[in-house]
Amino acid sequence: MEFGLGGGHDALVDDVRRFLGEHLTPELLARVRRGGTYHDWDFHRALVAKGWMAPGWPVELGGQGRPPLEVLAIAEELQRAGAPMLGLGTTMLVASVLRHLGTAAQKEAVVRPALAGEILIALGFSEPESGSDVAAAQTRAVRDGDEWVVNGQKMFTTNAHEADYAFLLARTDPTLPKHRGLTTFLVPLRQEGVEIRPITTLSGERTNITFYADARVPDALRIGEVNGGWEVMTVGLTYERTSAAGGDSIRLLEAMEDWAVGGTPHGRSADHDERVHEAFGRAATENEVSVLLSRRSAWLDSIGELPGVEGSMAKLFSSEAITRQSAQFIDLLGPEGIRTEEDRGAPARGEVEWAYRFAQGTTIYGGTSEIQRTIIAQRGLGLPRG
Amino acid sequence: MDLNPSFEQRQLVEAFSTLYRGESTTERVRAAEATGFDPGLWEALAGAGGVEMALPLRAGGSGASLLDLALVAEVHGRHLGSAPLVEAQVSARLLERLGGAAPVVADVAAGRQILTVALAPPGSGTARGVPAAMVADAVLVLDDRCVALVGLADARTPVHNLAALPLADVRLDADPLATFGGEEARRSFATALDEWMALTASALVGLGRRALELAVDYATTRQAFGAPIGSFQAVAHRLADAATALDGATLLSREAAWASEGDPARASDLAAMAFAFAAEAAQVAGEWSLHVHGGYGFMLEYDVQLYFRRAKGWAAVYSDPGRVYAGLGARALARRA
Ligand SMILES: Cc1cc2nc3c(=O)[nH]c(=O)nc-3n(C[C@H](O)[C@H](O)[C@H](O)COP(=O)(O)OP(=O)(O)OC[C@H]3O[C@@H](n4cnc5c(N)ncnc54)[C@H](O)[C@@H]3O)c2cc1C
Secondary structure, eight states: OBOOOOHHHHHHHHHHHHHHHHHSOHHHHHHHHHHOOOOOHHHHHHHHHHTOSSTTSOGGGTSOOOOHHHHHHHHHHHHHHTOOOHHHHHHHHHHHHHHHHOOHHHIIIIIHHHHTTSOOEEEEOOBTTBSSSGGGOOOEEEEETTEEEEEEEESOOTTTTTOSEEEEEEESOTTSOTTTSEEEEEEESSSTTEEEEEEEOTTSOEEEEEEEEEEEEEGGGEESSTTOHHHHHHHHHHTTSSOOOSHHHHHHHHHHHHHHHTTOSSSOOOTTOHHHHHHHHHHHHHHHHHHHHHHHHHHHHHTTOOOSHHHHHHHHHHHHHHHHHHHHHHHHHGGGGGOOTTSTTOGGGGHHHHHHHHHHHHTTTTSOHHHHHHHIIIIISOOOOO | OBOSOOHHHHHHHHHHHHHHHHHOOHHHHHHTTTTTOOHHHHHHHHHTTTTGGGSOGGGTSOOOOHHHHHHHHHHHHHTTOSSOHHHHHHHHHHHHHHTOOHHHHHHHHTTSSOEEEOSSOOBTTEEEEETTTTTOSEEEEEOSSEEEEEEOTTTEEEEOOTTOOOEEEEEOOSOOSEEEESHHHHHHHHHHHHHHHHHHHHHHHHHHHHHHHHHHHHHHHOEETTEEGGGSHHHHHHHHHHHHHHHHHHHHHHHHHHHHHHOHHHHHHHHHHHHHHHHHHHHHHHHHHHHHTHHHHTSTTSTHHHHHHHHHHHHHTTOOHHHHHHHHHHHHHHHHO
16 A cells, blocks of 8 residues: 655646746736636646646547546646636546547547647536436427527536537437436537526636527537437546545635734734634645545546546535635634635635635535435445435 | 555455454453453454564564554454554554563563553643553653653552543552653654554544444334435435545545655654544544434444444543644644744
8 A cells, every 4th residue: 555646746746836837827816716717728728738638648649648646636736726727627528528429520620629729618517497407407409400409598507608619418309208318419609599698606706607599509519329418428427526626725724824824913813822723733634635535536547447436525525625614714814704805904815705605616516515425325335215 | 656455464454354353243342341351352462463563573573564553453443342452552662662671572562461651641640541551561651751661550540431441540659660761762752642643543444434334234224204214315415424534534544654654754744634533533423323223323232332432432532633633733833934
């Protein structure tokens, strides 16, 4: 048994940090935070140029052939620095699906430019009436010769305003049982039948509601079989499982530690405060656990096993941890803790106040905490289904 | 990173699992509750080299790593071992590092003598609540001057406790059997405490995982309102949280034990993290497993109460998690300032 990541890991981490020092400027971070779009084309293309769009893919497919733990090491550093990665994440999820299920033409028309940083793909799963129950999607797609006509609405289509395609889950046969009548498409977003309206969120992250009114998608951009959408989704969700965890709360704790040693002019004096020490020690411990849980998934991946329940544990634990920590840190800061980053006197640069808002979303998107617990209970512990 | 135990480690775990399955059944655990000590189990452990393995080759041991010991401690916890294996291992290693007399070290290695360690500094001439002190021959104590090896025969008063541990209050008025002074000795003692925390974390993990298994088994078979109770989310989701915390505690405690050789600069922090986190994870698993059993969980006849009491007691004998977290936080700030 070995917990060390090897000498190559340290060199890789140094490399990522150098890259971030050059490309993830304070101005860029401030722009992203203000605008709420967690995608930046310049930064995205710099990552592509470095080969870090798909570092785990084989070289002949445009990757670097890195093992899962190295891929995770890069992701950990990016997350910890607060880099805008949502566009890359959704695009790579779809690219992975296409790598396994796409036609040769789709790989050429979509995967190649995606890996080259030329196009972006958003996820269109959630709808006004369904989110957790993703298979309940009602958006309709009806065949019309070589094309399909799409009508309906998708909620929370993050980065649709930057993206070229939405990976859309649509109902193609309402007479079939819920999971059987679905088909997935890559719907071009820059067309007349698509309207994209911004949704502003608690953390300032921008997402979108997308309306489809007789929007058109060629059959060549259908992924998988007609009415085989659920199988495609199952493949897609498998690639969402090894993501970095704990980076946001590591950054949050660093901001708090800076505050505590920095003479806190209006806040409580933190130097000898046992409550502060306890909260910091607990947070550091929880962050170590988050990192270990996600590294376990990557390690399983590296020995050819599919992390399923393990990924749910990492997601559940890390998102619940930052939710607890951010609330507790506001309490430690006292009345000063609710000052936002716009306030020049905000303790810890307003990071804690922001994190408290941000954290709530982490327990919702990517499968809510309840959905993760159900996966762990049923598939991990073998408890009976309700 | 490789999270699989090595072939030798799997063999070690298998050998000790067989031993504990035979010598630490829940009937035996119950029978030993009055004293907290099962002499048959101890004899088997000593015979299997349970203490000797913890010593380096130079002292006639088999030089097991702390990670090897942690894997054995998981088995110990899983079977609620009524024997002070962790204390004996940790204090044997400490005595050897201190340069204790070779014949004593040899006796300890063979299990003929049991040593233990006082986890907190004594106050007014007494070390309170010393683990294993009712069954050990001598205890290693750190006071403000030195580390002292103190005989226990006439110096102890039993402490009745939640976890049926063989605890004792120890009077320190007699002359010590040996003393070890200097900075080096203090550092060795601090290392022993780290080792105790890391191994106790592993024992708590083993105990907690078994408690969770009892809960899952029960929740799968017990019916209410025409359905197995494990199909109710109020039950299932709390067990999922307990399982997640225990997986985290398993990884963390193994990492802490690994770090004693693999990453010495972080070993002390990781041991504290593992101890506090495993204490909380085991406590939650114990409480939840008990609760899932309904009224039966409250009956002494059901085994779950054995796990519930030890989950809290095995950790509380040293410290509550909050104080350990506070120590960690203070150390991190001191490094940053
Ligand atoms: C910032 C942000 C970005 C997002 N980005 C995207 C995106 O890019 N693409 C996309 O498709 N979606 C996206 N989403 C949507 C997200 O996936 C959904 O919000 C999420 O899956 C929950 O669905 P819902 O909002 O419909 O809530 P619901 O499913 O209605 O859930 C409401 C509450 O009920 C609970 N609940 C639901 N079902 C169960 C159950 N079976 N057992 C127990 N409790 C249950 C949930 O846990 C939750 O607390 C995003 C969401 C946010 C907040």
